[in-house]
Amino acid sequence: VKTSLNGLTEKGAHGEADEALPPWLRSWLVVAGVWLQVIVVVFIVVCVSHVKTPVIYWVDKMNDLFTESR
């Protein structure tokens, strides 16, 4: 059986299960999943249509502002 650096195997770490997450943190995983979906979809929309995301739009606005002030 292949063993990794910390003694991990395909079956798990030293036969132990990972520590359980507290319930409030588990719900955050759903939020993380939604975040992942949003990021992926926005990325594809940006790549295909070359529109700017709101964050990049405001970053570019600020860049323009600083350039003008110089």
Add this chain to the structure above:
Amino acid sequence: MIPSQTGHVLLGTAVALFYGGAVMGIGIPLLAVFMGRQAVATVRARVGLLGLLWLGFVIGQGILGVLWLVLSLGGIFHSWVIWVVCGLGWFLVCAMALTVQRQDLQPGRECWTGVLSFPYSQSWYFWVGMGIVVVGLFHGVIALLPPWVDDGLVRYLVSPRMIAATNRLEFQPFLHPYYTLQPLQVEMHWAALFAVSNETAVTVWDYLCALSFLSGIGFLAWSLTSSRKVALVAVLMMLSTPAFYAMMGGGKIDNAAAQYGIAAFVWLVIWPALGRRAVILAGLCAGWAMACRYTNIILLPALIVFAVLVARSPWKAFPVGTTINQLKRSWITNAFLGGAAAGIAGAPMLIKNWLLVGCPLAPLFGCQETFWAGIFRNVMSHAGNISAVDLLFYPFVWTFATRDNMLGNISPLFIGFLPFLIVIHRRSFMVRSALIAGLAGVVSVTTWLFIEPLRLFTRLLLVPLGLLAVPLSASVIAVEQDRRHDHRVRWLVKAAVAVVLVFLLFESRGVIYAGRYLASADSRADWYQSSPGYDVALWLNAHVQPGERVGLANFEGHRYFVDSHVLLNSETAEEIQWLWEHGEWRHDYSGSIAPSSWAPDFWHFYQSRGFTYIVIDKDRLQEAIEAWPDNSARLALEVAAMGRRSGVLKIHKQQALYKAVSTN
């Protein structure tokens, strides 16, 4: 009857594959000789048989790169020498195949059985793996196209092509802004392939090196976590990075350079089991990474941090381990050996510069009064591409924004997976193990931010991205595998990965153009017709006779299109130095150096040096013609050709027939 273009592409592909086999054939025996049979078995136990083959492939590249450099500096870089070395490599492959014993084949069989049983496991990851394979194959077909990245056409491909044409590595005055003074570890392989074949061999080889980099990430992830799923998702993260997949086979050195960096980290993972030999090999790989790109110096602090964490990890897991105590005692020795190995691998590039121009660290340090150092300074002073505001939003700018010369973003999976890592990093054994790579990645990126905070070129940070991919993918796999978690999380992750794979298939649509090119439905001219300088270069290639000199200092086109005989008859280093000193010169990204105002002195210069053709930016043609000196009694000037962006002026050795020519 196979069309000549199709035959050309197929031949190049075959040569690249043959060359790859020879590189592996040389690397693996060298590795075995250096390490010994027992150590080879240890490496195979850590990274598997395929991992061992991959490490041999990378080591073979490193060794051959140095050999090609030595041969080219000696002026004996002949195609027959390269064929002999490749033949030797294949002889060693055959010898290994014949001497391999039945028990040696067992791990390979097990590995293959594992792969073949994957479809029957009904694992969703099988389909992810298949998606990665399909996208990878599509990019392989796309690599059959002529090189498309501007940087490659301006410089990276020109240098090896000229080395192959002249059988010698020299200072190349026509090659702005590096003139063969940049590290050439990757380009030496391209030069070898140009010498024995054609550009398709180079692009396919570049693609193979990119695949090798992906494999390296997979092996690193696997060796840290023992999870094939983590390795698969880490590979997907890099494959979905536009700055990576857009360069596969494109004629840029970065994907190939990144192999060495990842290999150095894999050697450090094996270090506790293998001892000093692994440190030496890690040092060699780190040195070769820097011999590809000086910017890979950002890997050094990361390697140190990684080594410290690797040495600590087994100590925590196995407190009784005497090996670790020995490792602690010999820490300084190991650091010295690793550093010395890196120095030995990197030194040939400095010696090369010393031989070419007398300044080992040129063009960065030394020889600063020369034209090439001046031009290099000029280029570097304009290299920043992001602002301080961009710096504040670094991950978002890196993922979503387009900045000058950035040449691609990172995969959305990097910031997409980040919340999973934040939530779960303390509670999963697998993620904790993978975090070692992540910390090294963070150190590497931070080092870059200290050196060049306002330069965001994804291609320079491929190795840190590969390192960061490991804990991120481990965290997602840990969440996805834990049945105690909400099932919606699993579906959200699976859906995101599926969407990314579909997007990657869409992004591989270049395979259609590649198919047309392979079938000779599209020609090379169709592919390049809108590229800067292609028209003028074709005209020069067809019309410049042997012995005729061509002034190319003002040429605003890609040097790659210009034949070697034309480039060799352009301005010498001494002539460009004169031009640099006698005019106020402007720099342009394309590689041209144009005078701020044309004066008769420039024409006297070109006349006295026996130039026949001068290429000038079309917008400045009229100004140049008007500066033609009246006292050129036996010489005349005429417009010989007019391209989209540049014109070609011809100096006739006849009676003065000058007349102003309209450029409209």
